Amino acid sequence: MKDLTLSQQYALLALDGQESIHPSVAKSAVLRAVSAARVLETELGKADADSFSEFSAELQKAVQMAKTLKKKEETQIEKEVAAVLEAEELLKEVPDILGCDINYDTSGVELKAYLSDETSYIRIKEGLRAEILEDGPISLEDAVLLWLLRESGCIHDLFSVSEQNRVEERMTEAAVQDEKYRALWEAEFHNVFEGFMNRFVKTKSKLLKNPYLEGVNLVFPYLDRRKSVFIDMVIFGTNVADRRAAAVEYLKKKGFAVEEIRVGSETLLKIGNIYYRIFPMTKTAYKVPIQGVNLVPAYWQ
DSSP states (O other): OOOOOHHHHHHHHHSTTOBSSSOOHHHHHHHHHHHHHHHHHHHHTSTTTTOHHHHHHHHHHHHHHHHHOOHHHHHHHHHHHHHHHHHTTSEEEEEOGGGGSTTTTTTOOOOEEEEEOHHHHHHHHHHHHHHHHSSSOOOHHHHHHHHHHHHTTOHHHHSOHHHHHHHHHHHHHHHHHOHHHHHHHHOOOGGGGHHHHHHHHHHHHHHTTSGGGOOOOTTSOOOOOSOOEEEEOOOTTOOHHHHHHHHHHHHHHTTOOEEEEEETTEEEEEETTEEEEEEEEEEEETTEEEEEEEEEEOOOO
16 A cells, blocks of 8 residues: 555545535535645645745645635545545445434435545554654644644544543644644634534534533534434333344344444444444334434544
């Protein structure tokens, strides 16, 4: 595998789990960030990359690019970056887990999602985490990668709430020491999505009362990038293990590779590169109660 560019590394992290056929706000944020990454990776590769004025000018250009990207341009960027990663066998399209939800299971709508190669995904993710969380200098490229993740609402996928406080501390320190890092950390394009974010946060404030869903630090931009899935099944008279076993069996029949991962006192389901918790739930459709389980994406504490 050849070395990946900044935009390709970012796309491998950020496209994972996103719808591949249909548009979404979360995917739009990713593609806008890819456009910004392409501008900045060119600047980072220059021999005179130490020039603050050059970097500042390219950063402004990158932010403007992300803010003004048109739908047609988004589509073209998605095709290009997906084609490169697919050719390297680092990205593929798989059935979207949302297709297992009761609202979609029999709808006939084709749902596909991107799945990143697990080894490469973990390598890039853990490399960035180590660079940011551990003491020592932060490379400008990793700082830019972190910034792209922040602006597209992806930081919550890689860092826990407590770690996000450390992220802010580290980048604040870097900003004090180097004006490039200061300019980078102050630059924003996520306000393009603020309307969507604010509407979601109002709903999220209610959800966060459930301790199992606490894992989002709203200090950073947040987009609902992951999907909760309701699977109908009989839950009366069952226990946690019964419901988990039934959900695993159902998902495997649907063609999903599912792992049961023990984390502390609970067992999570790992599907692709995303972890889920299972909750018993009853939904009402046309005044008829429907028993089942809700698969809820796990954000780390």
